[in-house]
Amino acid sequence: MKIRITKSLIPNLFTIMNMFCGFLSVINSSEGNFYYASILIILAGIFDAMDGLAARITKSASEFGVELDSLSDLISFGIAPAFLIYKIKLYSFLEIGILISAFYLITAALRLARFNIQLVGFEKTHFSGLPSPLGAMTVASFVLTFYDNSIGHFVGMSGTYFVFIAIIIGFLMISKIRYEAFPKLTKEGLRQNLLLTSFMIFSVIVSIISEGKAIVFLLIIYILFGFFRSIIKSTVNYFKESFSK
Known part of the structure; x- marks a missing residue:
């Protein structure tokens, strides 16, 4: 039997690595290795970005790749962070904790489903709602920054705050707040959005200087920028409509 290897194999391999990292994250969370579970979610996010880049470079974007990417994202950015949240803190809330962690998973799934039906072509300039990879990476970076695995609790912040952060991220994912897509790594793509490129x-x-400790704060800046810009834009549009009547 002749095995046919196509250009789409390259981006799909990155997507599979994304899925594999999500699976390993769940295993590490179940064993109490929350540091490695969080690192694996961050790695999944990197592979998720690389599969899109590889698809553009090889010009091999396909509907199959889109569907595989969505399934991988549900594992790495839905199941993995939801289980991490539950094992690290929510288990102590019993049934309420299960519901909250399930809420995170459900909002991630809804976010991915909405993205799939709104996707036109394979390029995107912005997102409606916080992208699930960035939501999951924010959760993971909070753990990397504030959780001490050796003593088994958060340092510098209350674990209860972490629960509220997870809930807020869930709501942001299913919101209609506009978040800009990161520019394509081409001269034209980088020039189109100089602010985001900078x-x-x-x-x-x-991130390099801080040895990764600043990632959580950088993600928060990105999240808050989209949130407040949406509020300002809605307020301006409201007053424009009011004065035009």
């Missing part, structure tokens, strides 16, 4: 470069430099 933020990306700044984030990489700061």
Whole structure:
């Protein structure tokens, strides 16, 4: 039997690595290795970005790749962070904890489903609602920054705050707040959104200098920027409509 290897294999391999990292994250969470579980979610996010980049470089974007990517994202950015949240803190809330962690998973699934039906072509300039990879990476970066695995609790912040953060991220994922997509790594793509390009470069430099500890704060800046911009835009549009009547 002849095995046919196509260009789409390259981006699909990155997608599979994304899925594999999500699966390993669940295993590590179940064993109480929350540090490694969080690292694996971050790695899944990197592979998720690389599969899209590889698809553009090889010009091999396909509907199969989109569906595989969505299924992988549900594991890595829905199931893995929801289980991490439950095992690290929510288990102590008993049934309420199960419902809250399930809420995170459900909102991630709804976010991915909405993205799939709104996707036109394979390129995107913005997102409606916080992207599930960024939501999951925010949860993971909070653990990496504030959770001490050796003593088994949060340092510098209350674990209860972490629960509220997870709930807020869930609501942001199913919201209609506009978040800009990161620019394509081409001259034209980088020039089209200089502000976001500058933020990306700044984030990489700061993350390296801080040895990754600043990632959570950079993600919060991105989330809050989209949130407040949406509020300001809605307020301006409201007054415009009011004065035009």
